[in-house]
Amino acid sequence: MNRNDDQLCFTAVNEALQVISGKWAFLVISQLYYDTQRFNQLKRNLDPISIKSLTDILRHLEQHQIIHRQVIPTIPISVEYSLTEKGKAYRTVLLQMRQWGERWITNPDE
Amino acid sequence: MNRNDDQLCFTAVNEALQVISGKWAFLVISQLYYDTQRFNQLKRNLDPISIKSLTDILRHLEQHQIIHRQVIPTIPISVEYSLTEKGKAYRTVLLQMRQWGERWITNPDE
DNA sequence: CAGGATCCAGCAAGATACTG
């Protein structure tokens, strides 16, 4: 590993940080990993999230192309949210966080 | 990779997220990776950070045992900040973020 | 040099009411 491999690129890391900024982004991504979900389904699973917070974070993730929003023109309308490839790839970051967390929280003294 | 390897553990991931919450934590960790640094040295390198923001984030990282604070009783006093092992290990998370960022920002369409 | 204390603006996020 040379110095370049080791350096952090501000732009790249910052983009990654913005994706999970806020209180709920990580949980939304977790929810969508295994299933496409509709709005109210997400709301139930993320209880006690407010409608506003949920819509805000969904818009945020959509702008960053982490999730895809598909409107299904039934009556009443329904909207499905799913992870994009970019969003699915983000899981490697979250898994690395989990690893670090487990290593240093569960067994902090080893 | 079985399902368990793939699942995100809320507590572990959340701890990892709290570490880099806020605007400056990531940059402080970057700064300290190669060198121990004193307060004003950090302040210069992180310009335009305010004194308050810097002290806040240093306290925050110290509480999470990411950095170590050592007072050196010279006159005037000087204080050295360095990464703990836990803090150094966090770099794997940031490097994973960099990788993801470079893959999906620099070449978003591949 | 390395902060502590105080004040304040701006944004995040919750509660509530309403709509196609």
Next chain:
DNA sequence: CAGTATCTTGCTGGATCCTG
């Protein structure tokens, strides 16, 4: 069902002044 609109509050982060 899936939101939008509005109001309100709590916290983040910057500016300024002060200190051992």
